[in-house]
Structures are given as structure tokens and as C-alpha cells.
Amino acid sequence: MLTTQREGRTEIIYYVIPLIATVSMAVVSDFRDWRIPNRLIAVGMIQGFLMSAVVRGPCDGLLSSVIPVVILFVLFHKKALGAGDIKLLATAGTFVGTDVIRVIVYSFLAGGVISLFFLLKEVLMSVTNRKEISTKQFYRNLMKSRVHFSAAIMGGVMYYVCTTEWR
Numbered sequence: 001m002l003t004t005q006r007e008g009r010t011e012i013i014y015y016v017i018p019l020i021a022t023v024s025m026a027v028v029s030d031f032r033d034w035r036i037p038n039r040l041i042a043v044g045m046i047q048g049f050l051m052s053a054v055v056r057g058p059c060d061g062l063l064s065s066v067i068p069v070v071i072l073f074v075l076f077h078k079k080a081l082g083a084g085d086i087k088l089l090a091t092a093g094t095f096v097g098t099d100v101i102r103v104i105v106y107s108f109l110a111g112g113v114i115s116l117f118f119l120l121k122e123v124l125m126s127v128t129n130r131k132e133i134s135t136k137q138f139y140r141n142l143m144k145s146r147v148h149f150s151a152a153i154m155g156g157v158m159y160y161v162c163t164t165e166w167r
Contacts, residue, residue, distance in 0.1 A: 030150040036084030048094025064093035107156030
């Protein structure tokens with residue numbers, strides 16, 4: 001939960017703005033350089049740890065930043081997900097607590113939607129292409145496509161923020 005009982009809705013902004021700002025800067029950096037800077041991750045984690053320590057206690061921020069690393073290590077090991085993406089989800093975890101699991105699920109759903117758009121683009125490009133390409137070549141071109149998963153993480157964070165019931 002991003003807010004406490006005692007002050008209500010006005011406290012939400014103190015947690016949502018730094019979270020969205022950190023993830024937004026990571027998306028811009030990822031699209032520009034194909035990497036998410038460690039300095040940005042460090043600043044975001046410090047902000048998240050401080051806010052988590054005030055609201056939920058110091059152990060919750062640490063636990064919620066380790067959850068994405070543990071869950072997504074296999075995808076990183078298989079080179080399906082970059083280290084920056086996992087670190088960005090760990091940073092989001094410091095802000096949202098154990099709800100980071102929901103953010104991960106929402107991010108993968110957003111990634112699926114983004115991937116469908118890439119697939120649709122490839123199908124339309126192959127249909128409108130005057131040269132006929134084989135199915136094997138089509139899939140080879142499709143597999144070479146890389147996706148900025150930070151955009152999907154941004155979608156997951158935004159969906160989480162919009163759908164969370166605020167007290």
C-alpha cells in the first residue's frame with residue numbers, strides 16, 4: 001500500500017511522484033541508450049527505502065526489493081530480461097512494498113500487449129512487402145526484434161497506481 005491511515009489521500013503524492021518519475025526517467029534512458037543507469041536505480045532505491053522505512057519499517061523495503069530479483073533471476077539467466085529491468089522492478093518494490101508482485105504481473109501483461117503490437121507490425125510489413133519471405137525468415141526477423149521492457153514496467157506501475165484502492 002502506498003499510503004498510511006493517519007493522513008489519507010494527501011500522502012499518496014509523496015510516494016507516487018518519485019516512483020513514476022524514476023520509472024519515467026528509466027524508460028527515456030532505455031529508449032535512448034538501451035540501458036538503465038545504475039545511478040538512477042540507486043537514487044530511486046534510496047528514495048523508496050526512506051519512504052518504506054517511514055511507513056512500513058526498514059525490513060519491508062529490503063524484502064520487497066529482493067522479491068523481483070528472486071522471481072526473475074531465471075529470465076535474466078536465460079537472457080530474456082535485462083539486469084536493468086530487474087533492478088527497476090526492485091526499485092518499484094521499495095516504493096510499493098510486497099505489492100511488487102502485482103506490479104510484476106501487470107508489467108508482464110503490458111509487455112504482452114506491446115509484443116502483440118510488434119507482431120502485428122511484422123505481419124503487416126511482410127504482407128505489404130513485395131518480396132515473398134518464407135515463414136522461417138519471418139520468424140527469424142521477429143526473433144531479432146528487441147523490446148524495451150522498461151516501457152512495460154511503466155505500464156505496470158501506472159496500472160498499479162490507477163487501480164490501487166486508496167484509503
